[in-house]
Amino acid sequence: MCTLEKRGKIFFLTLTGDGADEHRLNPTLIASIRSTLSEVKSQSTRGTVLITVAEGKFFSNGFDLAWAKSASGGSPSEAVNLLRHMVRLFKDVVADLISLPMPTIAAVTGHAAAAGLLLAMSHDYVMMRRDRGFLYMSEVDMGMTLADYFTAMIRSKVAKPDARRDVLLRGVKVKADEAVVKGLIDSAHDSVEKVVEAAVRLGEELSKRKWDGEVYAEIRKALYPELIGVLGLTTKPLVKGRL
Amino acid sequence: MCTLEKRGKIFFLTLTGDGADEHRLHPTLIASIRSALSEVKSQSTRGTVLITVAEGKFFSNGFDLAWAKSASGGSPSEAVNLLRHMVRLFKDVVADLISLPLPTIASVTGHAAAAGLLLAMSHDYVMMRRDRGVLYMSEVDMGMTLPDYFTAMIRSKVAKPDARRDVLLRGVKVKGDEAVVKGLIDSAHDSGEKVVEAAVRLGEELSKRKWDGEVYAEIRKALYPELIGVLGLTTKPLVKARI
Numbered sequence: 001m002c003t004l005e006k007r008g009k010i011f012f013l014t015l016t017g018d019g020a021d022e023h024r025l026n027p028t029l030i031a032s033i034r035s036t037l038s039e040v041k042s043q044s045t046r047g048t049v050l051i052t053v054a055e056g057k058f059f060s061n062g063f064d065l066a067w068a069k070s071a072s073g074g075s076p077s078e079a080v081n082l083l084r085h086m087v088r089l090f091k092d093v094v095a096d097l098i099s100l101p102m103p104t105i106a107a108v109t110g111h112a113a114a115a116g117l118l119l120a121m122s123h124d125y126v127m128m129r130r131d132r133g134f135l136y137m138s139e140v141d142m143g144m145t146l147a148d149y150f151t152a153m154i155r156s157k158v159a160k161p162d163a164r165r166d167v168l169l170r171g172v173k174v175k176a177d178e179a180v181v182k183g184l185i186d187s188a189h190d191s192v193e194k195v196v197e198a199a200v201r202l203g204e205e206l207s208k209r210k211w212d213g214e215v216y217a218e219i220r221k222a223l224y225p226e227l228i229g230v231l232g233l234t235t236k237p238l239v240k241g242r243l
Numbered sequence: 244m245c246t247l248e249k250r251g252k253i254f255f256l257t258l259t260g261d262g263a264d265e266h267r268l269h270p271t272l273i274a275s276i277r278s279a280l281s282e283v284k285s286q287s288t289r290g291t292v293l294i295t296v297a298e299g300k301f302f303s304n305g306f307d308l309a310w311a312k313s314a315s316g317g318s319p320s321e322a323v324n325l326l327r328h329m330v331r332l333f334k335d336v337v338a339d340l341i342s343l344p345l346p347t348i349a350s351v352t353g354h355a356a357a358a359g360l361l362l363a364m365s366h367d368y369v370m371m372r373r374d375r376g377v378l379y380m381s382e383v384d385m386g387m388t389l390p391d392y393f394t395a396m397i398r399s400k401v402a403k404p405d406a407r408r409d410v411l412l413r414g415v416k417v418k419g420d421e422a423v424v425k426g427l428i429d430s431a432h433d434s435g436e437k438v439v440e441a442a443v444r445l446g447e448e449l450s451k452r453k454w455d456g457e458v459y460a461e462i463r464k465a466l467y468p469e470l471i472g473v474l475g476l477t478t479k480p481l482v483k484a485r486i
Contacts, residue, residue: 065486079486140462143455143484151465161400162429169367169462
């Protein structure tokens with residue numbers, strides 16, 4: 001599932017389950033992540049930062065299709081309904097992250113595919129190990145279109161039309177260095193230890209800025225008008241500084 | 244005019260007429276292309292791919308202004324009407340290509356100007372020879388504004404504001420390598436033969452993915468919301484995977 005830990009000013013959200021655990025986003029894990037983010041939000045103060053990591057070989061391999069199949073009672077249309085259910089539930093996780101009143105960093109420690117890639121990209125900063133793991137939007141290969149908030153996220157965070165096409169329409173599997181070139185992530189690091197260290201270093205730098213979390217969240221949302229429209233979020237003007 | 248040929252899984256749409264034939268887009272050629280695309284669509288199966296090529300020195304030099312003049316009976320306003328007619332007819336070709344249920348590759352083997360450049364850019368992948376030929380949006384030099392779907396295409400596929408300005412507002416003539424830098428095309432190749440070979444190689448790679456064509460087309464349309472709005476197309480969610 002997922003755990004929450006605080007070290008100094010940094011919250012660590014860890015997708016737990018070592019080895020070959022794919023951290024598939026089923027309703028239980030989604031609820032666990034939302035609960036964790038709610039806790040983080042309630043404890044946020046100036047200087048707090050969130051870092052999301054995962055144990056084992058995978059960051060997250062997306063929605064739990066095996067769960068949808070097994071819970072469907074053998075009905076393919078029911079399995080599709082359950083997938084759509086997870087798509088709806090996960091939209092709230094993305095909305096939570098885009099509204100979170102503190103800087104967020106994803107340390108991509110393994111493969112991130114489909115909704116798992118969306119989870120990473122919902123953070124302000126994304127770093128990844130270069131020695132293993134790839135990013136992959138599997139939908140074109142799986143034979144399904146993408147949810148509106150998926151394409152809105154890609155359009156918001158990936159500038160180059162050819163990169164968007166390669167990721168969504170060609171289903172490329174992108175290792176970290178190429179992910180930097182394509183604009184999917186910010187930086188690539190030599191190993192899992194190094195990427196977590198880099199995330200912590202960045203977290204500490206961002207923490208020193210002691211930003212007002214409410215203002216931070218409003219400015220973040222204003223960066224992504226198309227995305228927040230799709231997520232049903234709005235922005236409001238704030239002046240909290242003493243002029 | 245144009246011919247359609249199938250070799251293995253790859254459809255070749257060829258703008259025929261060698262040498263100095265400019266493959267001007269007049270109503271007859273436009274209808275011929277639409278008919279060929281309709282045929283491609285009806286024969287599409289998992290793994291089929293379309294490659295568009297042209298014979299001779301030109302890929303296409305745009306709308307047939309000479310035809311508009313000669314068919315106008317000496318009336319300048321009638322000539323403009325006939326141009327507007329071609330603009331309307333060609334919009335459907337672009338809509339057909341953006342909706343086509345298979346990957347599309349334009350192999351630009353010569354000059355591509357105005358509507359001819361639009362034709363190339365309506366494909367998922369565009370490659371060009373580097374030794375001859377230029378891409379050119381001639382409208383600013385000709386003294387005419389661009390149809391809505393022309394600017395929507397440029398905005399959808401060319402990210403850099405300075406590149407858009409150079410192409411539309413400065414009317415630059417862009418050779419293969421510079422076209423890659425500007426983001427107009429994907430790759431440049433040493434000769435006419437080499438660019439067709441590269442298109443076939445890419446086509447074969449894409450073919451191996453055996454994508455569901457209906458899903459592929461929906462994902463493609465979702466990449467270009469502004470463009471499909473202007474073309475009057477919509478998207479729909481699909482789950483065709485067996486979960």
